[in-house]
Amino acid sequence: MTDILNAFSHITSLLVIPGLAYASQLAFGALGVTLIFGVLRFSNFAHAEGMSLATMFCILITVWLQGASVSIAPLPTALIAMFLAIPLVALVFIGTDRALYKHFRAINAKPEVFMIVSAGIMLISNGVIRVVIGPEGQSFADGERFILTAREFREWTGLTEALVLKTSQLLSIVLALIAGGLLFWFLNRTQMGRSMRAYSDNRNLALLSGVDPNKIVWVTWILVAVLSVMGGVLFGLDKGYRPFVFQQMLLPMFAAAVVGGLGSPVGAVVGSMVVAFSELLLTFAWKKFLAYLLPTGLAPESLMQILATEYKFAISFLILVIVLLIKPTGLFGRATK
Amino acid sequence: MSQRETPPVLLATHGLSLSFGGLKAVDGMSLSIAQGSISGLIGPNGAGKSTLFNLIAGYHQPDSGRVELEGEDITSLDPHVLFGKGLLRTFQIPREFGTLTVLENLMMVPSGQTGETFFGAWFRPGRVSAEERALREKAEDILEFLEITHVANLPASQLSGGQKKLVELGRTMMADPKIVFLDEVGAGVNRTLLYSISNAIQRLNRERGYTFCLVEHDMQFISELCDHVTCMAEGRMLAQGKATDILSNEEVIDAYLGRGKAAKGTGVQ
Numbered sequence: 001m002t003d004i005l006n007a008f009s010h011i012t013s014l015l016v017i018p019g020l021a022y023a024s025q026l027a028f029g030a031l032g033v034t035l036i037f038g039v040l041r042f043s044n045f046a047h048a049e050g051m052s053l054a055t056m057f058c059i060l061i062t063v064w065l066q067g068a069s070v071s072i073a074p075l076p077t078a079l080i081a082m083f084l085a086i087p088l089v090a091l092v093f094i095g096t097d098r099a100l101y102k103h104f105r106a107i108n109a110k111p112e113v114f115m116i117v118s119a120g121i122m123l124i125s126n127g128v129i130r131v132v133i134g135p136e137g138q139s140f141a142d143g144e145r146f147i148l149t150a151r152e153f154r155e156w157t158g159l160t161e162a163l164v165l166k167t168s169q170l171l172s173i174v175l176a177l178i179a180g181g182l183l184f185w186f187l188n189r190t191q192m193g194r195s196m197r198a199y200s201d202n203r204n205l206a207l208l209s210g211v212d213p214n215k216i217v218w219v220t221w222i223l224v225a226v227l228s229v230m231g232g233v234l235f236g237l238d239k240g241y242r243p244f245v246f247q248q249m250l251l252p253m254f255a256a257a258v259v260g261g262l263g264s265p266v267g268a269v270v271g272s273m274v275v276a277f278s279e280l281l282l283t284f285a286w287k288k289f290l291a292y293l294l295p296t297g298l299a300p301e302s303l304m305q306i307l308a309t310e311y312k313f314a315i316s317f318l319i320l321v322i323v324l325l326i327k328p329t330g331l332f333g334r335a336t337k
Numbered sequence: 338m339s340q341r342e343t344p345p346v347l348l349a350t351h352g353l354s355l356s357f358g359g360l361k362a363v364d365g366m367s368l369s370i371a372q373g374s375i376s377g378l379i380g381p382n383g384a385g386k387s388t389l390f391n392l393i394a395g396y397h398q399p400d401s402g403r404v405e406l407e408g409e410d411i412t413s414l415d416p417h418v419l420f421g422k423g424l425l426r427t428f429q430i431p432r433e434f435g436t437l438t439v440l441e442n443l444m445m446v447p448s449g450q451t452g453e454t455f456f457g458a459w460f461r462p463g464r465v466s467a468e469e470r471a472l473r474e475k476a477e478d479i480l481e482f483l484e485i486t487h488v489a490n491l492p493a494s495q496l497s498g499g500q501k502k503l504v505e506l507g508r509t510m511m512a513d514p515k516i517v518f519l520d521e522v523g524a525g526v527n528r529t530l531l532y533s534i535s536n537a538i539q540r541l542n543r544e545r546g547y548t549f550c551l552v553e554h555d556m557q558f559i560s561e562l563c564d565h566v567t568c569m570a571e572g573r574m575l576a577q578g579k580a581t582d583i584l585s586n587e588e589v590i591d592a593y594l595g596r597g598k599a600a601k602g603t604g605v606q
């Protein structure tokens with residue numbers, strides 16, 4: 001019995017909770033990708049850099065707040081900084097749109113052109129981040145690190161395998177649920193949200209039905225700013241902020257959005273789960289888990305890992321390729337007209 | 338035709354022209370629509386009726402000519418601006434938001450309410466939900482009127498062609514339009530429903546003062562509804578006047594019967 005409980009605790013602590021937290025962080029990114037694709041009709045290569053930039057603003061504000069001794073301990077100060085960073089990031093995104101994308105929309109440029117422009121913006125953002133905050137990692141997490149530490153858990157339960165829950169993990173999951181819920185409410189239950197969906201569905205008809213395209217564009221960027229700030233900060237709190245770690249998130253984010261069907265918010269959430277858990281399940285070392293459950297003689301020698309951790313990013317790539325080959329519209333996507 | 342009290346002109350076009358390559362689809366059309374009227378636009382297939390609607394509704398830019406709404410030049414304004422000015426249209430081949438439900442297809446129409454502004458949606462949720470309820474009721478009433486309540490929650494892509502037409506008509510009823518251009522709203526719709534649409538048009542016209550301009554090939558429909566009829570052929574004005582006069586006009590009958598050419602319209606009986 002204890003063995004089963006130990007196995008359960010082990011897998012919850014190292015697989016289920018980190019998986020849910022990672023899926024939540026990914027979902028923020030994938031929702032941004034899918035909104036931009038659905039409404040503005042292009043694949044935004046600068047999305048990861050946008051998240052990095054958003055996190056950078058948030059770190060600078062956090063440091064400033066910490067200097068002014070503002071604190072909401074035991075919660076991390078970055079949570080307040082987030083609210084202050086959102087308007088700034090939204091301004092940056094809308095500014096970029098007005099300076100660049102707007103022109104290409106006006107001349108009805110092809111999606112490929114937008115993609116290249118976004119790649120250019122990615123490079124520029126990269127440079128800006130390097131200049132402002134430098135390439136080194138930053139630690140901005142404060143407040144209580146753990147909700148449930150290994151020691152506490154062992155004392156309470158007497159199990160060998162501890163179930164650990166980090167504040168950043170719980171925050172990621174809870175905030176993702178709240179933000180996701182609000183986003184779906186906005187898209188489905190308000191007129192602005194419906195206009196956005198209508199615009200994404202049939203742009204010409206939406207214009208003829210009175211939808212103001214400029215309004216749609218700026219609302220989209222505000223939503224993307226909110227998602228980027230939240231996703232970036234939560235990822236940074238959980239894994240530590242290194243400016244260019246977000247570049248490695250670009251592939252999983254796109255994989256998640258594509259699995260779910262580009263343009264579908266529900267799809268982006270489901271896709272994030274698929275990608276996050278594929279990564280973890282395939283690179284998880286099953287040795288201990290099996291050792292607890294199997295009879296002593298059968299306990300495996302090796303780590304029982306299907307893929308080495310270094311191949312983590314290959315998994316997103318593989319998922320992307322498989323989906324594009326088998327069902328390019330993804331799980332919830334619609335056929336393009 | 339001199340009447341003592343002519344109602345004011347609501348919409349007028351002056352020498353409107355548009356060519357597609359070498360083809361003059363609309364060629365110098367001047368037309369005026371009186372406030373509060375129901376006028377008809379007829380003409381054989383390919384006469385340029387739909388193109389004229391597209392020009393008026395801002396969907397195409399004219400090569401030359403002007404469109405005026407209540408004396409204001411509205412040529413080449415963006416469609417959503419024209420919509421805001423109360424100028425609406427439906428399409429001959431119905432268009433819909435396929436991924437939205439039928440109800441949402443109506444509820445997407447902007448109405449200048451709190452829920453339509455981004456900040457209103459988040460910061461005044463109480464008011465937004467009250468308005469949502471009112472909006473939903475209005476949309477449901479319209480669906481009931483159009484007899485498509487049973488498909489309210491289906492994605493609009495699953496509707497039949499006739500049902501999609503009704504959804505388009507419903508969308509115009511959601512806004513508070515001054516003038517509505519209906520492009521063959523009756524084509525493909527069954528008789529009984531056609532009858533209630535024609536009733537609806539008359540009621541909206543009488544009770545709410547909407548002005549209508551409709552393209553139809555069904556001459557009975559036209560003659561029952563319209564005060565004033567314009568006939569187009571090959572992009573140009575052929576004749577205009579009172580419905581009864583136009584429908585018995587030699588030239589008009591010739592254009593429809595096509596003088597040896599095949600005529601496709603349900604036509605003049």
Ligand SMILES: Nc1ncnc2c1ncn2[C@@H]1O[C@H](COP(=O)(O)OP(=O)(O)OP(=O)(O)O)[C@@H](O)[C@H]1O
Nearest residue numbers: 357360362380381382383384385386387388389429
């Ligand atoms: N987008 C377009 N590109 C090229 N040619 C067009 C286009 N739209 C219409 N035309 C041409 O313009 C002419 C007028 O077409 P239009 O659709 O306005 O006719 P219509 O009077 O509405 O006919 P119908 O009764 O069949 O609907 C036709 O010869 C058509 O082929």
Ligand SMILES: [Mg+2]
Nearest residue numbers: 386387388429
């Ligand atoms: Mg036509």
